[in-house]
Structures are given as C-alpha cells and as structure tokens.
Amino acid sequence: MKAVKIFCPGTIANVSCGFDVLGLCLDSVGDEMIIRKSEIPGIHITKIVGADLPLATQKNVAGVAALAMLKEITYEGGFEIEIYKKIKAGSGIGSSAASAAGAVFGINELLGNPFTNAKLVEFAMQGEALASGAPHADNVAPALMGGATLVRSYTPLDVIGLPTPSELYATVVHPQIEVKTADSRAILKHNVTLKKAIQQWGNVGGFVSGLFLNDYELISRSLEDVIVEPIRSVLIPYFKAVKTASKDAGALGSGISGSGPSIFALSKGAETANEVADAIRKIYEHTEIPFDIHTSKVNPTGCKILPL
Amino acid sequence: MKAVKIFCPGTIANVSCGFDVLGLCLDSVGDEMIIRKSEIPGIHITKIVGADLPLATQKNVAGVAALAMLKEITYEGGFEIEIYKKIKAGSGIGSSAASAAGAVFGINELLGNPFTNAKLVEFAMQGEALASGAPHADNVAPALMGGATLVRSYTPLDVIGLPTPSELYATVVHPQIEVKTADSRAILKHNVTLKKAIQQWGNVGGFVSGLFLNDYELISRSLEDVIVEPIRSVLIPYFKAVKTASKDAGALGSGISGSGPSIFALSKGAETANEVADAIRKIYEHTEIPFDIHTSKVNPTGCKILPL
Incomplete structure (x- = not known):
C-alpha cells in the first residue's frame, strides 16, 4: 500500500x-x-x-x-x-x-x-x-x-x-464563539471539595457501569458534572437553555463537549437524538450566534x- | 415462617x-x-x-x-x-x-x-x-x-x-488498635486537588471496568488511593509494611478497609490470598499488637x- x-x-x-x-x-x-x-x-x-x-x-x-x-x-x-x-x-x-x-x-x-x-x-x-x-x-x-x-x-x-450500547446517539451543537482550551483550563479551580469529588467519582463509576450494563437510565443518571460544568458553562451562551431543552426532548443528559463551546447531548436512538437537535436549533435560531448541529451514532x- | x-x-x-x-x-x-x-x-x-x-x-x-x-x-x-x-x-x-x-x-x-x-x-x-x-x-x-x-x-x-470475578479473594488483617470512624473522618481534608481527584475517578472507572471485564490486572492497577489513604494510613501501625508484603506475596493490591484499622488485600485465587495472609502475619507477629487475619472469597x- x-x-x-x-x-x-x-x-x-x-x-x-x-x-x-x-x-x-x-x-x-x-x-x-x-x-x-x-x-x-x-x-x-x-x-x-x-x-x-x-x-x-x-x-x-x-x-x-x-x-x-x-x-x-x-x-x-x-x-x-x-x-x-x-x-x-x-x-x-x-x-x-x-x-x-x-x-x-x-x-x-x-x-x-x-x-x-x-x-x-x-x-x-x-x-x-x-x-x-x-x-x-x-x-x-x-x-x-x-x-x-x-x-x-x-x-x-x-x-x-469501554463498550457502548448500540442505540447510543450524540447530538452536538457548536455555537461559534471562541473558547480556547488553554483559557477554559485556566478558569478551573486548583482545589475541589472532597464532597463534590465523591459525587463525581460515584458518577464515573455509574456511567462506566451503565455502558457495560446497556443501562440507558443509569447512563442518564450518571451524566452529571458537579465540578467543571458549573465553572465552564458560564463561557457558553444559552448553555442552561440547551440543557433543559435537551432533557425535555428526551435526551439522557447533556454537558460541555471537551472544553467547549460545543455542547453534547446523549440519547437512546436516532429519532430522539434528532428531536433533541431540533429543540436545540430552536434556541440558537433566536440568537445572532452562528451554529452547527450534528447528530451522530456513537462510533x-x-x-x-x-x-x- | x-x-x-x-x-x-x-x-x-x-x-x-x-x-x-x-x-x-x-x-x-x-x-x-x-x-x-x-x-x-x-x-x-x-x-x-x-x-x-x-x-x-x-x-x-x-x-x-x-x-x-x-x-x-x-x-x-x-x-x-x-x-x-x-x-x-x-x-x-x-x-x-x-x-x-x-x-x-x-x-x-x-x-x-x-x-x-x-x-x-x-x-x-x-x-x-x-x-x-x-x-x-x-x-x-x-x-x-x-x-x-x-x-x-x-x-x-x-x-x-457490580459483578465480581469468581476468583477474587480478600485477605483482611485487623490490628487491634482503636480507630473510631468519627475520628478517622475528622482528619480528612475538606478540599482535595483537582489533579488527585482526576486520578481517583480514573481509578474508580478502572476498577469498575476491571470487575465487568474479569480483568484482574486492571483491578490491580486501579487499586490506588491518592486521596484518603495517604492521610489515614498514618493511624495504622505497619501499614506500609503490610502493603509491601502483600504485593510481594502476589496480591493485586491493598488498602484500608473502611475507616480502618483493618487492612485488606485482594488476590486472584485462594492460594495467593493465603500466602498474603502468611506474609502479613509475619509482620504483626514481631509486634506487641494483637491481630486477627481472615481470608475470604468475595461473597x-x-x-x-x-x-x-
């Protein structure tokens, strides 16, 4: 070759x-x-x-x-x-x-x-x-x-x-504002409370278990970030609205993709992932922010x- | 009944x-x-x-x-x-x-x-x-x-x-000194560094994966506590010696059981678990501390x- x-x-x-x-x-x-x-x-x-x-x-x-x-x-x-x-x-x-x-x-x-x-x-x-x-x-x-x-x-x-359930789909919206990885790391706090760290590693254990068990509900409950998301999400316009709309449209959960500004939502099935995309599209269409939305099976x- | x-x-x-x-x-x-x-x-x-x-x-x-x-x-x-x-x-x-x-x-x-x-x-x-x-x-x-x-x-x-591999055995030694749960909670720090928290939740994910995958080596690598053990282990006499001896005797890893003072080691197979027990016994036999050792399959x- x-x-x-x-x-x-x-x-x-x-x-x-x-x-x-x-x-x-x-x-x-x-x-x-x-x-x-x-x-x-x-x-x-x-x-x-x-x-x-x-x-x-x-x-x-x-x-x-x-x-x-x-x-x-x-x-x-x-x-x-x-x-x-x-x-x-x-x-x-x-x-x-x-x-x-x-x-x-x-x-x-x-x-x-x-x-x-x-x-x-x-x-x-x-x-x-x-x-x-x-x-x-x-x-x-x-x-x-x-x-x-x-x-x-x-x-x-x-x-x-890790295994991924066959019906796991992601919806990803990219609001086209600039958030540099280095900047979004810089705003993180050096220390976290032990209490929140425990919540976080409980969720990591839950998410991993959910993948192995094909348990979409467990994946859903584990998609929670009590440490980074509260800090970084302020950099992303309409983050909370997207989170609420995704959940209302049937998503398992959502969060910041990497260091942002993209937001991802996970869903069971392509149909729900597309409905989540529609719900998110409605939010940014009413703003001046250019954006892309993709729906994708987990590869x-x-x-x-x-x-x- | x-x-x-x-x-x-x-x-x-x-x-x-x-x-x-x-x-x-x-x-x-x-x-x-x-x-x-x-x-x-x-x-x-x-x-x-x-x-x-x-x-x-x-x-x-x-x-x-x-x-x-x-x-x-x-x-x-x-x-x-x-x-x-x-x-x-x-x-x-x-x-x-x-x-x-x-x-x-x-x-x-x-x-x-x-x-x-x-x-x-x-x-x-x-x-x-x-x-x-x-x-x-x-x-x-x-x-x-x-x-x-x-x-x-x-x-x-x-x-x-969570599932447990069928050959997973625990060796538990109880050095009979008094460590009250409330006291051993009190010495923990309120805050931890984000860096260590990340290490910890990586290990939680690894340990859970190891259980699902029946991967004893992964379980072994994940049996690491960078947050609590360094603080609490000072309350337990001969902790480090037990940890080293367990590993040398073939244990997958070891740590503090609950809030101590018991120390547990996990092994693949009853034979190794018993060898680990022998190695730990030798340590406490040379001290004045009364102790019990148990070897047990994970139930x-x-x-x-x-x-x-």
Whole structure:
C-alpha cells in the first residue's frame, strides 16, 4: 500500500462526569486525510483544506504526532499528508485530536500496523500537546479506539476501551464563539471539595457501569458534572437553555463537549437524538450566534480507511 | 415462617479508590442473628453475645434499622432479635453495618419480602448513622446485595450491584488498635486537588471496568488511593509494611478497609490470598499488637438464611 485515505472522527471528551478521563467517538463528524509514502525522509504536510493551519511539520499537530511515531521506528522514507479539515478548530469536539489520531493511524496502516492502539494513543497525545498546552488522551483515545474510552492513568498511560450500547446517539451543537482550551483550563479551580469529588467519582463509576450494563437510565443518571460544568458553562451562551431543552426532548443528559463551546447531548436512538437537535436549533435560531448541529451514532471503531 | 437465622457478612468499604462509594462483601467473616416474630409490637433486642453493645432498641444499630423498616409497613406484631457478634466493633469491616443489614434482611424474610434490596439499604443506613455519625451505604449495600456495590449517589440513593470475578479473594488483617470512624473522618481534608481527584475517578472507572471485564490486572492497577489513604494510613501501625508484603506475596493490591484499622488485600485465587495472609502475619507477629487475619472469597450473595 502506497497511499491511504483516512476518516478521522470528532470526539466528545470528559462526557460530563469524566473530566480528563472519559471520551466518546463520533461517527458522522470528522476530518479526512490522505497519506502517501514518499522517498523524502520525514513528514511533509503538503495540503490543508478547510482550515488556516500551519503546514510546517513541527507546528502542526498531525506533523508532531507523526514525527513522534517515526522516532520509534527505522524507516528510510517519509510521508506526505493532505488534511481535509471538516471539524472546526476550537469547536470542542477534538479537532486537533482528529488530525493527530488520523496521522498516526494512517502511517501505521502504511507501515503494516507495527504499533498497537496504546502506542498510537501515546504518539497522538504528543500532537495534542501542541494544541492544548498539555498532553491529553481523552480525545485521541476515542478517536483511535472508537466507542467510549477511559484514561485510567497518565503515568503510566493506561487507556481502557469501554463498550457502548448500540442505540447510543450524540447530538452536538457548536455555537461559534471562541473558547480556547488553554483559557477554559485556566478558569478551573486548583482545589475541589472532597464532597463534590465523591459525587463525581460515584458518577464515573455509574456511567462506566451503565455502558457495560446497556443501562440507558443509569447512563442518564450518571451524566452529571458537579465540578467543571458549573465553572465552564458560564463561557457558553444559552448553555442552561440547551440543557433543559435537551432533557425535555428526551435526551439522557447533556454537558460541555471537551472544553467547549460545543455542547453534547446523549440519547437512546436516532429519532430522539434528532428531536433533541431540533429543540436545540430552536434556541440558537433566536440568537445572532452562528451554529452547527450534528447528530451522530456513537462510533464503535474510531479512525477508519476510506476508499481512495 | 416464625423465626429465621441470618448470616450477616463483614464488608470492605471504600476499596482504595472508591471512598464513600465502593464496597465489597466478605464470605467467611460475619455475625449471626436469630430473629423471631413476637406478639409484642416493636423491636426487642433480647440477647447480644460477643460484644458489649446496648440492648435498648433506639441505641442499637440493628434496632434503629429495624424500626425504620417497621415505620413503612402496617404490622401488628413485633420482632425479637438475638445478635451473635463475631465481627469486632471498630475493626473497619462493617461491624455495625452487618447488624443493621442482618436485622432488615431477616425481618423482610419473615414478612414475606415486601421490600426491595434498595429499600433495605435505606433502612439499614439509618442504623449505620447511629454508629458512624452519618448515614453511609458503602458497607450496608454490599452486606445486603453481595459482591461489589457502587453507591452512585446519596440524594437520591442510587446503589448499583457490580459483578465480581469468581476468583477474587480478600485477605483482611485487623490490628487491634482503636480507630473510631468519627475520628478517622475528622482528619480528612475538606478540599482535595483537582489533579488527585482526576486520578481517583480514573481509578474508580478502572476498577469498575476491571470487575465487568474479569480483568484482574486492571483491578490491580486501579487499586490506588491518592486521596484518603495517604492521610489515614498514618493511624495504622505497619501499614506500609503490610502493603509491601502483600504485593510481594502476589496480591493485586491493598488498602484500608473502611475507616480502618483493618487492612485488606485482594488476590486472584485462594492460594495467593493465603500466602498474603502468611506474609502479613509475619509482620504483626514481631509486634506487641494483637491481630486477627481472615481470608475470604468475595461473597456474591450478601446476607443469607442459615439453618435454625
């Protein structure tokens, strides 16, 4: 194989209760990439369509992730990468993670899959670090592994793939205001009360159990964030209205996607997810804020090869 | 049925990472109770063997739990309770929870099981509150439901039964020093760092996943408590030595049982659990501290009826 076309899915990090540990992979929202073997050693980003991002390898998350991978293998040639961005940068559904994950997934395919998913997550995290200021795996892990993922630990990195009920759908709205990941991390408090931390880890346990048990009601009850959402949600216009409208339309729950400004809602079934989308659309239509809404099945596979 | 004899198991609360939310039921350690229907209305504790505890219903955890239950049902008669304590009070393996759970389980049996497990947990918690100063479910839930349990939330109470791998064994050592639950709660800090809270809820997610996946290695990696253990363990002599010796003897991990002073270790298989017990025994044998050691399978059923 000399070239490969990749679908690089968007992802929801944190998933309410699981700040910095949980992630969920989307299906109908994602970038595309074409990666070709090249005789010129190194990583060369030759084209970026749909976003104003740097072509310089060291300044591009896909480039940095790919370089991290090449360092661990003896390979004489190099790779050319074309990136077709469809996920808006700064939207909060893992735009940079999609690029980082897609690059290492695609190159791994071209090399005959020498690396495990766990290693790919490590490489992609190094790309992510360029975008968010710190290496995080809660978007790259679901982008690479699909479904839901739990980053149990960073030192050492320990990522666990979780099952997802087959009828789990996400509705994601992106109100197009700018919230930088670094800024939205900066407003978080250094300390939390033990009481709230206990509530949060009870919910993490509940959410994970709900995934294993196919228990949508338990997933619903566990979609609660008493620590981060109360602080970050003030940065997102109409957050509370969206939350209420989603629930009223039948969603299992909702919250901030990653560091925002996108808001996600989870539902049982495509029909409900679409009704939730309609309810959210009505809210932003009455504002001056431009927005996108996507409805997506939870994607069980992650990055995948597309026909070239 | 006019009388019933009950086995009321000891339990491990917290289970390292799951402070206030996780619990595990023991099999070979527990109290016994005989409960008889009586024509005299109310709850009457007629005998307590093995412990110096109050017979007065309102001052006894079994009495308080049973009264909470009777309030929610129309029943003309009453119940006599004999308690045969085998779990030492203040040992940290749910002595008061065993009494509270046993009382409501037994009376429910005598009444023809009108109450669900979830309701029984609520009643038993009211007994627990008498002992620990606050209503907690992390011992009464596993005592009643067996296996591992997750208290996702207290308001409203939401207890989830978790599967336990069939080869999961606990070794529990009780160094006989006095650590009161109320005291060991008082030394906890009101605030924790967000960083440590994230580590903790990553581990809760990992532990719960490990139970569902039958993944002993994942259970092992998740048995880590970065918040409570560093503070409370200073109250328990030879804690670090026990932890090291357990791991060296093949345990998956170890930690403080409930609020201590008992220390638990989990192992895969009875043989390893017994080797862990031997290793721990060697530590306390060289001290002046009296101690008990028990090895127990994780009990999948909780309270059960014994032949009378």
